[in-house]
Amino acid sequence: DAGVIQSPRHEVTEMGQEVTLRCKPISGHDYLFWYRQTMMRGLELLIYFNNNVPIDDSGMPEDRFSAKMPNASFSTLKIQPSEPRDSAVYFCASSTLGAGGGKLFFGSGTQLSVL
Amino acid sequence: GENVEQHPSTLSVQEGDSAVIKCTYSDSASNYFPWYKQELGKGPQLIIDIRSNVGEKKDQRIAVTLNKTAKHFSLHITETQPEDSAVYFCAASKGYSTLTFGKGTMLLVSP
Numbered sequence: 001d002a003g004v005i006q007s008p009r010h011e012v013t014e015m016g017q018e019v020t021l022r023c024k025p026i027s028g029h030d031y032l033f034w035y036r037q038t039m040m041r042g043l044e045l046l047i048y049f050n051n052n053v054p055i056d057d058s059g060m061p062e063d064r065f066s067a068k069m070p071n072a073s074f075s076t077l078k079i080q081p082s083e084p085r086d087s088a089v090y091f092c093a094s095s096t097l098g099a100g101g102g103k104l105f106f107g108s109g110t111q112l113s114v115l
Numbered sequence: 116g117e118n119v120e121q122h123p124s125t126l127s128v129q130e131g132d133s134a135v136i137k138c139t140y141s142d143s144a145s146n147y148f149p150w151y152k153q154e155l156g157k158g159p160q161l162i163i164d165i166r167s168n169v170g171e172k173k174d175q176r177i178a179v180t181l182n183k184t185a186k187h188f189s190l191h192i193t194e195t196q197p198e199d200s201a202v203y204f205c206a207a208s209k210g211y212s213t214l215t216f217g218k219g220t221m222l223l224v225s226p
Binding site for chain 2: 033091104109
């Protein structure tokens with residue numbers, strides 16, 4: 001298995017632009033998580049899905065952030081409009097159980113820079 | 116909600132020495148405690164985990180201990196090697212809910 005695949009690896013954009021991050025989870029994994037990593041706040045859970053349904057989006061910082069999972073093999077995280085404080089590494093992870101049940105498999109992340 | 120504190124934030128050791136990273140958690144109902152290793156440019160990877168019904172778990176050079184009464188758990192790495200250099204995260208969870216991560220420890224192993 002190729003693991004969790006994220007794209008793009010790096011994204012540089014200007015403030016106000018729309019940004020879309022993409023994730024392909026491991027086949028057969030029922031849970032998908034979006035995390036944001038910054039030096040100040042560490043790893044923060046933004047949202048997670050179970051069987052393509054959003055379960056907990058309490059970590060989504062603002063209405064500018066939205067996430068979708070149209071099918072079991074694809075998810076997007078969209079920021080519109082983007083702001084400099086959104087600069088961070090965004091990780092997607094998948095698992096067969098909830099995060100507290102077992103191993104999370106992380107992708108390599110998307111390094112987002114908003115100028 | 117759960118709060119996980121991790122110390123130290125950075126740790127430098129000589130190759131062959133042992134390294135210990137400590138975490139405390141706030142929610143006594145937490146029952147699952149994994150440790151993740153993050154190498155530069157990569158996502159975190161699970162290296163070992165422990166559940167609340169176990170006090171210690173070992174896998175080759177790494178071990179984790181759990182003290183439920185004191186609500187703290189630790190990662191022990193023996194005979195450190197340069198390839199152990201990375202950022203290590205502890206985390207805590209209860210039931211099958213989401214994980215709460217510590218802020219991470221940057222471990223540097225010098226040859």
